[in-house]
Amino acid sequence: MDTDKLYDVIMIGAGPAALSAAIYTTREDIDTLLFERGVPGGLAAVTDWVDNYPGFPDGLSGLDLAEGLRKQAERFGAVIELGEVLSIRDEGDHKLLETTSGEVKAKAVLLAMGSDYKKIGVPGEVEYYARGVHYCATCDGAFYRDKRLVVVGGGNSAVQEAIFLTRFATHIDLLVRSDHFRASDVLVKELAKHADKITVHMNTTTDEIVAVDNKIVKVVGTDKTTGNKVDFPTDGVFIFAGLIPNTQFLKDTCILLDEIGFVLTDEHLQTRMPGVFAAGDVRSGATMQIASAAGEGATAALKLREYLEGKPHPIAN
Amino acid sequence: MPKNITIFTTNTCAYCVQVKKWLGAKGMTYEEVNLDQHPERQAEALEISGAYTVPVTVVTQQDDSKEVIVGFNLAKLAPAVAS
Ligand SMILES: Cc1cc2nc3c(=O)[nH]c(=O)nc-3n(C[C@H](O)[C@H](O)[C@H](O)COP(=O)(O)OP(=O)(O)OC[C@H]3O[C@@H](n4cnc5c(N)ncnc54)[C@H](O)[C@@H]3O)c2cc1C
Numbered sequence: 001m002d003t004d005k006l007y008d009v010i011m012i013g014a015g016p017a018a019l020s021a022a023i024y025t026t027r028e029d030i031d032t033l034l035f036e037r038g039v040p041g042g043l044a045a046v047t048d049w050v051d052n053y054p055g056f057p058d059g060l061s062g063l064d065l066a067e068g069l070r071k072q073a074e075r076f077g078a079v080i081e082l083g084e085v086l087s088i089r090d091e092g093d094h095k096l097l098e099t100t101s102g103e104v105k106a107k108a109v110l111l112a113m114g115s116d117y118k119k120i121g122v123p124g125e126v127e128y129y130a131r132g133v134h135y136c137a138t139c140d141g142a143f144y145r146d147k148r149l150v151v152v153g154g155g156n157s158a159v160q161e162a163i164f165l166t167r168f169a170t171h172i173d174l175l176v177r178s179d180h181f182r183a184s185d186v187l188v189k190e191l192a193k194h195a196d197k198i199t200v201h202m203n204t205t206t207d208e209i210v211a212v213d214n215k216i217v218k219v220v221g222t223d224k225t226t227g228n229k230v231d232f233p234t235d236g237v238f239i240f241a242g243l244i245p246n247t248q249f250l251k252d253t254c255i256l257l258d259e260i261g262f263v264l265t266d267e268h269l270q271t272r273m274p275g276v277f278a279a280g281d282v283r284s285g286a287t288m289q290i291a292s293a294a295g296e297g298a299t300a301a302l303k304l305r306e307y308l309e310g311k312p313h314p315i316a317n
Numbered sequence: 318m319p320k321n322i323t324i325f326t327t328n329t330c331a332y333c334v335q336v337k338k339w340l341g342a343k344g345m346t347y348e349e350v351n352l353d354q355h356p357e358r359q360a361e362a363l364e365i366s367g368a369y370t371v372p373v374t375v376v377t378q379q380d381d382s383k384e385v386i387v388g389f390n391l392a393k394l395a396p397a398v399a400s
Pocket of ligand 1: 013017035038044084156161279288
């Protein structure tokens with residue numbers, strides 16, 4: 001990274017959205033720097049298996065997809081800086097970004113920070129983080145060989161991760177707060193094939209994670225249909241209960257966020273700050289899929305090019 | 318320059334790939350203990366880090382003191398291997 005240089009584009013995040021955008025911008029010789037505070041590939045890199053990314057008829061591992069995207073972007077000259085963007089300021093002809101590697105300037109910026117798992121805010125969750133409470137099955141699942149687990153959530157990630165964890169755990173209780181799954185029918189059908197290991201508890205809240213001698217022993221929930229407290233003996237808990245956008249550092253800018261905190265854009269993926277675009281999971285209305293993040297990345301790259309060529313679209317209010 | 322570096326990993330862990338790639342780019346060699354291949358060493362990783370997670374990187378300095386870095390944490394890893 002060069003702190004004296006004025007980059008054409010800086011992308012915040014290096015998940016599928018930004019890496020796809022970077023393939024397009026760098027192929028057109030648009031000088032592109034990406035900031036990544038975790039792993040290139042983003043959430044795709046920590047997904048065990050991806051069956052719905054076009055062009056891979058047999059599916060592929062999330063890690064392989066992430067590596068492929070990274071290599072393809074780097075092949076055309078994208079530079080990935082490992083660090084975090086802390087703030088963004090509009091300085092008229094350029095944007096100034098404060099980062100953990102220093103200040104850096106760009107003519108245009110792509111917001112592609114995606115989102116992270118929400119904490120559910122129950123007793124025990126923070127205290128036992130990484131010591132029994134987890135948010136990443138591909139990272140931490142291997143520690144639960146021949147153990148019992150609780151998985152919390154009813155969306156695609158929760159179901160997919162519960163299925164992944166059956167390769168380690170002897171038994172999994174899946175606690176779903178609502179009376180139906182948010183996960184796709186395909187995944188719910190797949191889940192049914194694992195009924196020998198996964199017991200689904202619908203209408204069940206997760207109230208407390210209980211440890212004895214620093215080891216998780218149970219999750220206490222409530223069966224909403226009866227109002228009764230229920231104990232789920234377990235060695236660990238994996239929580240996949242919704243996502244929150246990584247937009248905290250945008251709060252004091254003119255960039256508009258929706259009520260949850262996702263970035264609002266117009267149909268050109270422009271935000272309210274001129275020259276700042278958004279793509280992928282961080283964008284309000286995003287469909288939270290790798291293919292759509294990649295597609296939005298490609299669109300954003302073309303819009304960035306138009307902006308850099310001095311053909312901006314008027315920003316809607 | 319550290320005396321040696323050991324990384325506890327699993328097959329599916331993206332952050333493990335990141336630690337290995339980062340050390341590799343710095344020309345550093347390391348021993349990898351893949352817990353999917355060596356589940357018998359899981360308790361060792363747990364005892365060293367206190368956490369049920371990988372990567373766990375153990376940097377042994379020339380004076381045999383050890384630094385343990387949990388996750389892909391450049392703020393800790395970079396100074397540990399530089400010293
Ligand atoms: C368990 C799981 C399974 C999934 N399975 C599938 C599937 O099978 N098929 C599918 O299509 N989708 C799947 N998804 C969804 C898919 O992973 C996401 O839709 C996709 O990764 C979104 O891409 P993105 O680039 O918008 O964001 P992300 O992948 O979230 O990438 C954003 C990146 O930005 C970085 N970042 C955030 N803030 C900053 C900052 N301030 N500075 C620097 N870097 C920052 C983050 O570290 C992250 O790497 C799954 C998700 C999960 C969690």
